[in-house]
Every structure is written in C-alpha cells, then in structure tokens.
Amino acid sequence: MSSNPIFRLKVFTNQNTREDAQKGGPPTTMGIILKGWTRHLEDPAALEHPASYRFGPDEDIQEHVTPLMLAANLGHRGIVELLLNRGANVFAATYVLGYVDRGVSELRTIEANAFVTRGTNKTALVFAAEGGYGNEGIVEMLLDRGGTKLLEMATIEGRTPLLAAASKGHALVVGLLLDKGANIDAMEWIPDDSPTPGKLKISAFSLAARQGHPLIKQLLKDYIGLLNSRGALGETAISIALRNGNMDVFLYLFKRGADMSTKGNTSDTLLFQAVRRAHLQAVDMILTKGPSLLDVRNNAGQTAIFAALENDHLEIFEYLFLPCLLFVALGTV
Secondary structure (H helix, E strand, O other): OOHHHHHHHHHHHHHHHHHHOOOOOOOOHHHHHOOOOOOOOHOOHHOOOEEEEEEOOOOOOOEEEEEEHHHHOOHHHHHHHHHOOOOOOOOOOEEEEOOOOOOOHHHHHHHHHHHHOOOOOOHHHHHHHHOOOOOOHHHHHHHHHHHHHHHHHOOOOOOOHHHHHHOOOOOHHHHHHHHHHOOOOOOEEEEEEEOEEEEEEEEEEHHHHHHHHOOHHHHHHHHHHHHOOOOOOOOHHHHHHOOOOHHHHHHHHOOOOOOOOOOOOHHHHHHHHHHHHOOOHHHHHHHHOOOOHOOOOOOOOOOHHHHHOOEEEOOHHHHHHHHHHHHHHHHOO
C-alpha cells in the first residue's frame, strides 16, 4: 500500500461508501472528510503517485494504480471531480504483476497490434465501469475529459469500459457508454471453463449472458442483431448461457428465437452442451425446435446420444434413444 495521503483517504472511506450504498443513499461521510484532505490535492507528486492495490480478495494485485483510478472504482465522485480539476491524468493505465505467468503474453502474440494500439490494462474509466453504486456520474466526468480515445482504450485482454460494465451487469453504465458511442461489437479474452479449458473471446452481449445478468434484455431490445451473433470461437449468447448454467437467460433467448443449430469451432451444437450438462429440460426444448440435431455429429464424429453415454448421463441417454427404439418397433428403420 502506498504512503500517498490521497490513497489513505480513499481506503479509509471505502467501507463508509459501501455501507451507505447498501442503504440506498449516497456516501454521507465524504463531504466532511474532504474538507481535511483537499490540501493534498495541491501536491502534484501526490496527485499522480502510483501504488500497488488489490481491489478484492480474489483479484490480482494491480500495479501503478493512481488516486483517480481508486476513487473512480470506489464511487467517490467528489474526489474524482477534485482530482480531475487538479489535472489528474485520465489516460493513465495499470499493469498486473505476474500477467505473463498467467498466459496473457500469448494473447499479446495473437493480437499484438490491437492490444498495443488500444492501450495497456486498466484506466480509471474501466475501473469506474466495473464499480458499483452511482458510478454513472463518474463515467460521464471521465469521458468529458478523455473523449473517444478513453472510451476505446482496452486492457491487455481487450476489455473496454463497455465490456467491463457488461461483465458486472451495470445496465445504466452500459447504456451511457453506448450512448457515447462505445463499440457494441468489441470483444475480450476471458478464461474458458469448457471441457477444453483455454481462452474465450466474447462480446458484451455474451458476457451478460455468461453472467446471467438481466442486462441481456436491455441489449437485445436495442440491438436485435446480437441474438445470433458469434464470438471469435463461434459461440453465441445462448450457447454461453447454457454452458454456464444461466437457464433464465437461456429460456429468454430461446423464446426470442435464438438459432438452435448454432455450432462452436468444435462443431458441438446446443444439444451437445445440454446433454453434457445433463439438462433434460434444455434437451427437450432444443429437440422440439430442431429434431434433426439428434443426428448431427461434431468434429470427433460423435452424436448427442454418444455424448450422453460417454458422460454417464443415463437419463438423457434413455430420453434420446427412446425414439430410435420406437422406430425399430414400428418397423420404420
């Protein structure tokens, strides 16, 4: 932790802000505390002095975190305004200790030009978009200073402010960023928890589906073309929702007419995913719309019936195999 007095101010007020936010009101302690700390904002060294900071117990340690970034993330609008008025650098960005060890260096090789030109790691705007209560005003203030350049700056994984807000389900911030011209088609690399773990590159719409956020409805209302749009690996929002067990999102997209025949790069259909997760309701719904999917094979030459048997999902296997038995009994095969 830094010795920067501005940092101590934000850390000290963090708990107060969160508690006030949970009660449904604005931070009540900020005005009083600011009166005793504004003198530190006259010191240019303190204004931009970076520090190491962990934003949560499961988060990586961020390096080169400036006071503006921390204030933006924690929702301290008054401090953000003061820092900006004193000339804080709105384009400053962090880096993460050990990111090379986590395989992100491979991402830089895959799309080096895109990552380098759009910025390195998190800006104050990305931190604000990821934050919670009342950050719409902070986002607006930052964009007033940083404009389109700040709006498009992304982390090493490709996370833009819009993607950051979508990943947390912050509908108001997402709407604001889209109104300001954020690219709805931007994509970022995230860890993939599929049967073949690796990296998955998805959009804001797919991120909302992955997390199960109601934001999915807001985005689809304004951007109907997103319904069957594909990620870099061929994933659609409904397949991502199903794979992550977000059945409310799956059912919503199903009712809106999402394509049941969509395949990822492995040629696994939605039916394969439902079978592997032993989700009988999803299997039944998918076959109701696309009965021919029962005979579709993936790149390994497997059908959904084989996948059910391979994964010991006997109930699903019997459900899928029953029509075949009936055909034999009726002499139709």
